[in-house]
Amino acid sequence: MFDSANLEHTVSKAAYRREEPKLREALLNAQYDLKLNGRFPVLILIAGVEGAGKSETVNLLNEWMDPRHIHTHAFPPPSDEERERPPMWRFWRALPPKGKIGIFFGAWHTQPILGRVLREIGEAEFQRAIDEIVRFEKMLCDEGVLLLKYWFHLSKKQQKKRLRELSRDPQTAWRVTDLDWKYFKLYDRFVEVSERFLRRTSTGEAPWIVVPGADRRYRSLAVGRHLLSAMRERLDEKPVRRLPDRTPPLLAAPDRMNVIRALELDQPMSRAAYEKERDREQARLALLTRDKAFRDIAVVAVFEGNDAAGKGGAIRRVTQALDARLYHGVPVAAPTEEERAQPYLWRFWRHIPRRGRMVIFDRSWYGRVLVERVEGLCAEADWMRAYNEIVEFEQQLVAHGIVLVKFWLAISKDEQLRRFRQREKVPFKRFKITPEDWRNRRKWDAYEQAVCDMVDRTSTAIAPWTLVEANNKYYARVKVLRTLCDAIEAGLARAKA
Amino acid sequence: MFDSANLEHTVSKAAYRREEPKLREALLNAQYDLKLNGRFPVLILIAGVEGAGKSETVNLLNEWMDPRHIHTHAFPPPSDEERERPPMWRFWRALPPKGKIGIFFGAWHTQPILGRVLREIGEAEFQRAIDEIVRFEKMLCDEGVLLLKYWFHLSKKQQKKRLRELSRDPQTAWRVTDLDWKYFKLYDRFVEVSERFLRRTSTGEAPWIVVPGADRRYRSLAVGRHLLSAMRERLDEKPVRRLPDRTPPLLAAPDRMNVIRALELDQPMSRAAYEKERDREQARLALLTRDKAFRDIAVVAVFEGNDAAGKGGAIRRVTQALDARLYHGVPVAAPTEEERAQPYLWRFWRHIPRRGRMVIFDRSWYGRVLVERVEGLCAEADWMRAYNEIVEFEQQLVAHGIVLVKFWLAISKDEQLRRFRQREKVPFKRFKITPEDWRNRRKWDAYEQAVCDMVDRTSTAIAPWTLVEANNKYYARVKVLRTLCDAIEAGLARAKA
Numbered sequence: 001m002f003d004s005a006n007l008e009h010t011v012s013k014a015a016y017r018r019e020e021p022k023l024r025e026a027l028l029n030a031q032y033d034l035k036l037n038g039r040f041p042v043l044i045l046i047a048g049v050e051g052a053g054k055s056e057t058v059n060l061l062n063e064w065m066d067p068r069h070i071h072t073h074a075f076p077p078p079s080d081e082e083r084e085r086p087p088m089w090r091f092w093r094a095l096p097p098k099g100k101i102g103i104f105f106g107a108w109h110t111q112p113i114l115g116r117v118l119r120e121i122g123e124a125e126f127q128r129a130i131d132e133i134v135r136f137e138k139m140l141c142d143e144g145v146l147l148l149k150y151w152f153h154l155s156k157k158q159q160k161k162r163l164r165e166l167s168r169d170p171q172t173a174w175r176v177t178d179l180d181w182k183y184f185k186l187y188d189r190f191v192e193v194s195e196r197f198l199r200r201t202s203t204g205e206a207p208w209i210v211v212p213g214a215d216r217r218y219r220s221l222a223v224g225r226h227l228l229s230a231m232r233e234r235l236d237e238k239p240v241r242r243l244p245d246r247t248p249p250l251l252a253a254p255d256r257m258n259v260i261r262a263l264e265l266d267q268p269m270s271r272a273a274y275e276k277e278r279d280r281e282q283a284r285l286a287l288l289t290r291d292k293a294f295r296d297i298a299v300v301a302v303f304e305g306n307d308a309a310g311k312g313g314a315i316r317r318v319t320q321a322l323d324a325r326l327y328h329g330v331p332v333a334a335p336t337e338e339e340r341a342q343p344y345l346w347r348f349w350r351h352i353p354r355r356g357r358m359v360i361f362d363r364s365w366y367g368r369v370l371v372e373r374v375e376g377l378c379a380e381a382d383w384m385r386a387y388n389e390i391v392e393f394e395q396q397l398v399a400h401g402i403v404l405v406k407f408w409l410a411i412s413k414d415e416q417l418r419r420f421r422q423r424e425k426v427p428f429k430r431f432k433i434t435p436e437d438w439r440n441r442r443k444w445d446a447y448e449q450a451v452c453d454m455v456d457r458t459s460t461a462i463a464p465w466t467l468v469e470a471n472n473k474y475y476a477r478v479k480v481l482r483t484l485c486d487a488i489e490a491g492l493a494r495a496k497a
Numbered sequence: 498m499f500d501s502a503n504l505e506h507t508v509s510k511a512a513y514r515r516e517e518p519k520l521r522e523a524l525l526n527a528q529y530d531l532k533l534n535g536r537f538p539v540l541i542l543i544a545g546v547e548g549a550g551k552s553e554t555v556n557l558l559n560e561w562m563d564p565r566h567i568h569t570h571a572f573p574p575p576s577d578e579e580r581e582r583p584p585m586w587r588f589w590r591a592l593p594p595k596g597k598i599g600i601f602f603g604a605w606h607t608q609p610i611l612g613r614v615l616r617e618i619g620e621a622e623f624q625r626a627i628d629e630i631v632r633f634e635k636m637l638c639d640e641g642v643l644l645l646k647y648w649f650h651l652s653k654k655q656q657k658k659r660l661r662e663l664s665r666d667p668q669t670a671w672r673v674t675d676l677d678w679k680y681f682k683l684y685d686r687f688v689e690v691s692e693r694f695l696r697r698t699s700t701g702e703a704p705w706i707v708v709p710g711a712d713r714r715y716r717s718l719a720v721g722r723h724l725l726s727a728m729r730e731r732l733d734e735k736p737v738r739r740l741p742d743r744t745p746p747l748l749a750a751p752d753r754m755n756v757i758r759a760l761e762l763d764q765p766m767s768r769a770a771y772e773k774e775r776d777r778e779q780a781r782l783a784l785l786t787r788d789k790a791f792r793d794i795a796v797v798a799v800f801e802g803n804d805a806a807g808k809g810g811a812i813r814r815v816t817q818a819l820d821a822r823l824y825h826g827v828p829v830a831a832p833t834e835e836e837r838a839q840p841y842l843w844r845f846w847r848h849i850p851r852r853g854r855m856v857i858f859d860r861s862w863y864g865r866v867l868v869e870r871v872e873g874l875c876a877e878a879d880w881m882r883a884y885n886e887i888v889e890f891e892q893q894l895v896a897h898g899i900v901l902v903k904f905w906l907a908i909s910k911d912e913q914l915r916r917f918r919q920r921e922k923v924p925f926k927r928f929k930i931t932p933e934d935w936r937n938r939r940k941w942d943a944y945e946q947a948v949c950d951m952v953d954r955t956s957t958a959i960a961p962w963t964l965v966e967a968n969n970k971y972y973a974r975v976k977v978l979r980t981l982c983d984a985i986e987a988g989l990a991r992a993k994a
Contacts (some may be wrong), residue, residue, distance in 0.1 A: 003851050004953045004960070007759050019751075124621030131697075141743065148745060195958055200628075202954070204882035209748050210953065221751035230745040239738040246638065248727040250646060251706045254516075255506050256720035262504050385701035456501045456707065457699070461692055464518050465500070 005153035048152030052213025097341035245381030274474035281481035305409030403491035504648035545649030549710025594838035647925035743880030771971035802906030900988035
């Protein structure tokens with residue numbers, strides 16, 4: 001992979017002076033077109049060997065273009081804010097919005113490569129990291145991100161020369177540390193691991209672009225030209241006639257039986273029994289969340305359900321037992337402008353809690369495979385790939401020690417009608433019923449199918465759905481409280497083990 | 498993932514009798530439309546737990562449709578023919594051509610799942626297998642295969658009941674072996690491993706479809722209906738206006754330096770020196786290929802190069818030293834009709850040698866990123882993904898112990914002109930020069946760029962390219978012979994170690 005980059009490439013001063021002003025102008029124009037077009041973000045990854053001109057190139061790009069519309073991020077060792085979230089959180093929060101350019105100076109590739117070079121991680125973990133990165137980058141590309149991955153390379157001889165030169169010059173000697181020389185001794189292993197990494201993570205949509213880094217003028221023109229042509233190609237693209245995205249249909253059950261219909265929605269529970277159970281579970285929840293080990297875990301609770309199924313009421317019974325400083329409620333409605341400029345999971349990633357905290361989502365990322373699917377707000381291929389992306393996302397939460405509980409509150413069609421009518425009658429409940437609720441109700445069967453597919457494709461051993469029979473609110477609330485307590489209890493036990 | 502499938506699904510006899518004849522007719526029609534349409538193959542994977550109706554469903558599909566156009570393959574323990582090739586070879590050779598339906602009863606998923614359940618393979622190998630399968634299935638889908646993956650499920654209770662029923666009936670008791678009961682004891686582990694596997698290999702283009710298997714009528718209608726709608730959807734699809742495939746450009750070097758131009762094409766070698774060296778290397782090759790350990794390896798040699806660079810001459814100098822029973826030459830021209838009905842790598846997989854044999858490709862799978870790219874015979878997205886697919890393919894060969902050598906024979910533009918003119922003059926060489934050669938020559942620069950990208954993206958530590966300076970045929974032939982001998986020598990040493 002480094003054959004070309006190992007050659008001695010040069011560009012003369014004269015040639016550089018001729019081309020640079022034109023390139024610069026064209027890049028600035030492309031940047032402004034990107035801002036006007038506003039349909040996609042550009043994400044530039046800067047990676048490779050030390051001394052190959054990575055930071056110089058980042059500076060140059062900021063110089064050539066308007067730095068106000070470039071978000072440059074380096075990723076030093078994670079802050080405690082970052083350490084307390086899953087590893088990908090820091091990259092999610094830094095993603096550039098549509099219309100902007102983001103430069104990541106080192107990114108998700110850094111840890112797996114260095115970890116493997118220094119033998120801090122084994123082959124299985126390296127493989128898993130590669131697999132996750134391929135899935136993540138595919139998701140970014142599917143979401144429309146123009147992802148450009150530059151790998152700056154130096155041959156062993158060139159790197160040695162470069163480190164020597166930097167050390168000799170008093171103005172730059174500070175840049176060469178003992179660590180650099182230590183890493184230089186690992187050059188061959190670094191190249192071997194990197195090559196394997198680059199090979200496995202180079203895909204058609206996001207190939208690594210290897211840049212020979214020894215000659216400043218050469219690498220500057222190489223990156224500048226490539227960035228320009230990649231942006232122009234995307235900015236100028238015109239729709240073509242192509243076959244639609246090829247996603248096969250999901251299974252339609254030949255009988256009337258499915259996970260929702262299998263539920264006995266009317267569960268008995270008297271008011272008196274409810275109050276007793278509620279008090280007991282709330283006391284339990286209060287104790288659990290005040291356990292010392294709670295500081296080592298975090299909780300994400302997801303509430304989904306039919307309209308009028310009692311999500312709000314159930315959530316209130318949970319929060320009554322919680323210290324207000326401890327939890328954060330996230331009501332999910334239509335995305336804001338800022339959120340629409342990002343991949344759809346971005347607006348949920350931003351709310352992922354630190355250690356010792358709980359976040360309660362009133363509706364969630366499952367909107368993608370429910371309302372967006374049923375209402376045709378996204379293409380079939382988009383919601384089909386979302387099952388996979390969501391499972392991947394939840395896996396990252398769970399792997400980080402986050403307790404994840406997901407509730408589907410189910411009521412019958414008759415019970416919903418009764419509640420809708422009641423809401424219309426009771427003045428202080430009227431805000432809770434809108435024409436949209438009646439519209440959704442007309443698509444009951446389509447929603448039911450979407451819910452069943454959702455459960456089948458995202459209820460996993462590590463993040464199971466809890467289906468809550470909710471015709472009787474008392475029963476539903478107690479089941480929610482108890483399930484949540486059980487999950488936290490298990491999470492605390494794992495944290496203590 | 499098995500929530501729906503764990504429910505008790507049933508379809509009444511009456512409902513089945515009403516629907517079955519209609520479904521059957523529609524499936525037969527779809528099968529004939531597929532044959533007429535001829536644009537894609539259908540590949541059905543049948544997987545899941547024992548006793549869930551897998552073989553019954555395969556029989557039923559063959560009964561419902563015209564079995565002459567269905568290729569059904571089971572994959573018992575590999576034959577020696579198969580064991581001597583990389584594991585995927587047996588699946589490649591069984592792929593259905595366009596216009597046909599293939600049913601794989603057990604496939605590439607079987608070994609990784611069972612291996613992990615029985616703890617014969619570790620987590621790293623399981624991860625790697627998943628990664629390879631995701632890449633392989635993506636390639637099939639990108640090549641237009643309609644891939645339908647059915648997973649037949651039984652709950653633990655259902656499986657126990659089913660095994661008991663089969664054992665009690667004298668007509669079916671033979672089907673239940675001690676092994677089945679042994680596996681039944683592993684039910685929970687099997688489900689845990691399977692769920693992880695299904696989760697990681699379910700993608701938007703090729704999701705697993707979980708089929709509840711306990712009720713014969715239910716599962717028959719479920720699979721039949723799903724197969725019908727998947728086929729109809731693809732058969733009836735109309736082009737839509739969409740943005741083009743999104744592949745960023747590759748790097749264009751700002752200087753005139755590249756891996757080809759860096760070569761000193763004129764290498765000195767006299768005829769006398771050549772004859773001495775050739776004799777020595779040919780003798781070495783003859784000895785190496787007669788080594789006892791040669792029976793444990795295989796050799797794949799790939800010859801690519803400029804037109805008139807001397808591929809044929811170099812190949813002859815190799816084969817002169819070989820026992821004719823030992824090697825097989827594959828001249829690669831335009832694909833045959835049979836080959837065009839398959840993914841493009843198929844026609845190379847079919848020639849992968851058994852142990853103890855050598856295959857020499859005169860041109861190869863690299864046509865995809867050379868002539869097909871330059872002449873626009875495939876879309877940009879197709880040749881962009883091919884780099885990755887080729888590297889994956891070659892990795893499978895090398896992992897199986899095959900010695901892979903890849904030669905690019907390079908001559909200068911002037912030398913090519915000289916040879917073209919000479920060919921036109923010498924009567925017995927005239928067949929070697931065609932108008933196409935002159936046409937290609939006019940695209941010299943585009944081909945050079947394609948060659949450099951090819952080397953950069955497919956020259957890997959495990960399968961490096963050997964660039965051969967070929968203006969002097971003597972030098973080129975000796976370099977080819979020596980490189981081949983060195984590679985076989987190293988391969989024999991590995992086999993003996």
